[in-house]
Amino acid sequence: MTTPVPARPRIVVGxxxxxxxxxxxxxxxxxxxxxxxQVEAVTAWNCPVFFSAHAAPSADEAIARSKAERLLATAVADATPDDASAHISTRVIRGAPDxxxxxxxQGASTLVVGHRSRKSLTHSILSGPSVSRRCTRKADCRVVVVRESTP
Structure with missing residues (x-):
């Protein structure tokens, strides 16, 4: 009888x-x-939807996905020391970030998200709860919120 090898614990980062x-x-x-x-860096992307009788995937979607892929690749390259590259994977997924x-x-040990400070009460009211706040309320794993550093 063979014993299954447990999967490495995952840390998901937005x-x-x-x-x-x-x-x-x-x-x-x-x-x-x-x-x-295992660190899994995730970038969510979305593209405005324009309703049409002849709706088809547009070039805008390809452009939005490509920008998200470049954004994630740049962030990983900037943050990843040479010896850590074996422990990180990346995913670009269409949808709302939260x-x-x-x-x-789901099934990860930890979800790590950044938190940008709100510049104004009006912006906060119009944009609704932050992604970090929604994640801390709904995640089924531990959530670490890394606040924006102040100068």
């Missing part, structure tokens, strides 16, 4: 190109170092 998400990725890599954790992160984080 990367949106902001300084706080880059800090979240660095935090996850530092935390995972020496612990044999929904994508919560889905990918």
């Amino acid at each position: 990367v949106d190109g902001s300084d706080s998400s880059r800090d979240a990725l660095r935090w996850a890599l530092k935390y995972a170092h020496g612990r044999d954790f 929904e994508v992160l919560l889905a990918v984080a």
Whole structure:
């Protein structure tokens, strides 16, 4: 009888190109170092939907996905020391950031997200709850929120 090899614990990190998400990725890599954790960097993307009788995937969708892929690749390259590259994987997924992160984080040990400070009450009211707040409320795993550093 063979015993199944347990999967390496995963840390899922939301990367949106902001300084706080880059800090979240660095935090996850530092935390995972020496612990044999797999870090999974995830970028969610979306494209405005225009309703038409002849709706078909547009060039805008390809452009949006390509930008998301470049954003994630750049963030990983900037945050990844040479020896950590074996412990990180990347995913670019279409959808709302909180929904994508919560889905990918199912079964993970930790979800790491950045938190940007709100510049104004009006912006906060119009944009609704932040992705980090929605993730901390709904995730079925531990959530680490890395706040934006202040100058």
